[in-house]
Amino acid sequence: MKKISDFKIIEKQTWLRAALLRLQCEERLPEIRGGQFVQVRIDGGQHTYLRRPISIHDVDFQNNTIDLLIQQKHEGTKILCSLPVGAMVNLVFPLGNGFTMPEQNDEILLVGGGIGIAPLLYFAKTIKSNCGNKVSFLLGGRSADDLMLLERFREVGDVFLTTNDGSLGEQGFVTQHSLWNTKKINKIYACGPMPMMKAVTKVAKDKDIWCEVSLENQMACGIGACLCCVENTTEGNLCVCKEGPVFNINRLLW
Amino acid sequence: MVNTEIKLKGLTLKNPVMTASGTFGYGEEYADFVNLAELGGIVVKGTTLHHREGNPYPRMAETPMGMLNCVGLQNKGVDYFIETIYPRIKDFDTNVIVNVSGSNIDDYVAAATKIDALENIPAIELNVSCPNVKQGGMAFGVTCSGIEQVVRAVRDAYHKHLIVKLSPNVTNIADIAMAAESAGADSVSLINTLLGMAIDAETRRPVLSMVTGGLSGACVKPVALRMVWQVAKAVKIPVIGLGGISSATDAIEFLLAGASAIEIGTANFIDPAISAKVARGIVEYCERQGVKDVNELVGGLRL
Numbered sequence: 270m271k272k273i274s275d276f277k278i279i280e281k282q283t284w285l286r287a288a289l290l291r292l293q294c295e296e297r298l299p300e301i302r303g304g305q306f307v308q309v310r311i312d313g314g315q316h317t318y319l320r321r322p323i324s325i326h327d328v329d330f331q332n333n334t335i336d337l338l339i340q341q342k343h344e345g346t347k348i349l350c351s352l353p354v355g356a357m358v359n360l361v362f363p364l365g366n367g368f369t370m371p372e373q374n375d376e377i378l379l380v381g382g383g384i385g386i387a388p389l390l391y392f393a394k395t396i397k398s399n400c401g402n403k404v405s406f407l408l409g410g411r412s413a414d415d416l417m418l419l420e421r422f423r424e425v426g427d428v429f430l431t432t433n434d435g436s437l438g439e440q441g442f443v444t445q446h447s448l449w450n451t452k453k454i455n456k457i458y459a460c461g462p463m464p465m466m467k468a469v470t471k472v473a474k475d476k477d478i479w480c481e482v483s484l485e486n487q488m489a490c491g492i493g494a495c496l497c498c499v500e501n502t503t504e505g506n507l508c509v510c511k512e513g514p515v516f517n518i519n520r521l522l523w
Numbered sequence: 524m525v526n527t528e529i530k531l532k533g534l535t536l537k538n539p540v541m542t543a544s545g546t547f548g549y550g551e552e553y554a555d556f557v558n559l560a561e562l563g564g565i566v567v568k569g570t571t572l573h574h575r576e577g578n579p580y581p582r583m584a585e586t587p588m589g590m591l592n593c594v595g596l597q598n599k600g601v602d603y604f605i606e607t608i609y610p611r612i613k614d615f616d617t618n619v620i621v622n623v624s625g626s627n628i629d630d631y632v633a634a635a636t637k638i639d640a641l642e643n644i645p646a647i648e649l650n651v652s653c654p655n656v657k658q659g660g661m662a663f664g665v666t667c668s669g670i671e672q673v674v675r676a677v678r679d680a681y682h683k684h685l686i687v688k689l690s691p692n693v694t695n696i697a698d699i700a701m702a703a704e705s706a707g708a709d710s711v712s713l714i715n716t717l718l719g720m721a722i723d724a725e726t727r728r729p730v731l732s733m734v735t736g737g738l739s740g741a742c743v744k745p746v747a748l749r750m751v752w753q754v755a756k757a758v759k760i761p762v763i764g765l766g767g768i769s770s771a772t773d774a775i776e777f778l779l780a781g782a783s784a785i786e787i788g789t790a791n792f793i794d795p796a797i798s799a800k801v802a803r804g805i806v807e808y809c810e811r812q813g814v815k816d817v818n819e820l821v822g823g824l825r826l
Binding site: 270271272273310315316318319320361486487488489490491492493494495496497498499500501505506511 | 545546547548552553555556568576577579580581582583585586587588589590592594597740741789791792793794795796
């Protein structure tokens, strides 16, 4: 069940180019799957007429809170990151299909690049509670600044890191990490910038590993009505907001 | 009690609020947010005789208080609509109206004929104004002779309420509306999107895959309101107003300008529950103003 609800920002943590907002709602939250997203209403900008799709970083059903990890990019996300504790935001949620739950014996690698690390935490938590699998994260950024909240990820699984400048973890891109040569993996879930996801897709295809990626095509409605955010797939143009944002790589024409 | 019922020829709306084609899917997408029974009607996604993939991504650019799109009528064709979608939506407790488009007159007629046979579709909205398809679409809607040809051909084949959706990208919208009226339209709806463009200064490239696209959203409202006013004075058939309507106040302004009903489009993306809120807001306005019948507002502009 999708909802429109007002949330209050009850906690906030900020970094140079990002912010973590903890949003609390007075109503009970509906069921939320890992990899789903919210559409946030942003007031006050000249170019913030449409809502902004933001992936769900974490959920607490006891306290009715949703965490959003947001990268400041353009006017909309800058306004969102500048909102103070106590401010209200309106969400349409939960949207999209989310990642496919793995099987119990799967060896799972969750690959995140930049702000694409955001949806992996909640998904990993749902994997643990549903199937009990151990998960590993492979997180990459340009520099150490891009890799936030690592302690949260470490609570849920093993964390492997890469940075382009070598300031944290192994130097290079996520696809260059040494774990690809040593670790047994039979399911990959990836979210990040397009070049990263295409590189991960190539690795998965070369190694014949099952893989899902989460896309972030520009959206207007977020619920499959306007057909703006389409991705050309093996089944033709599909709405990333409704049929995605998560797609198995075999459905993509990459 | 305020009477909100609007009677158009062969089409009774329980209130003047409908949703605009291309912004409300097939209604199902909004079922979690809106009780469709609260609406006068929904106009479902543009439907063509044959399957259309639409234009490549990117199809959207945000603008101040609005957006550009170049979706290009992506749909699976009228037969798919009839077989797969119609059974799911035919029993909605509101008028389900199909927006029909084509790239030549024969295609318009063929699609309209097929929809004529559907018992629970009381009207079609003929789209002669889509700016995002290469052939047909807007090409028919920007000349009096073009619109007369396509409306006359569809009129001969289609026996229920025929709405003709007009393009604002013309020199004189009243002339176009009169041409649609003389060719047999039962009503006209306006405006479709305004042709626009967006450029990314950093990359020096167009933002949209088709370079140009249709502008919609709150920013187009003054233009739409002016055109509705001009057309309502020029034709005898009812006018359905749309373009940037985002609140009950906006809707009432269109009724005062001469619209008998209104459609809500892009505002559905900002607030998926807006359509029912507008329907309720119109009643509240009438109660506050002592208006007993919404029809009294139509063309009620005090000059």
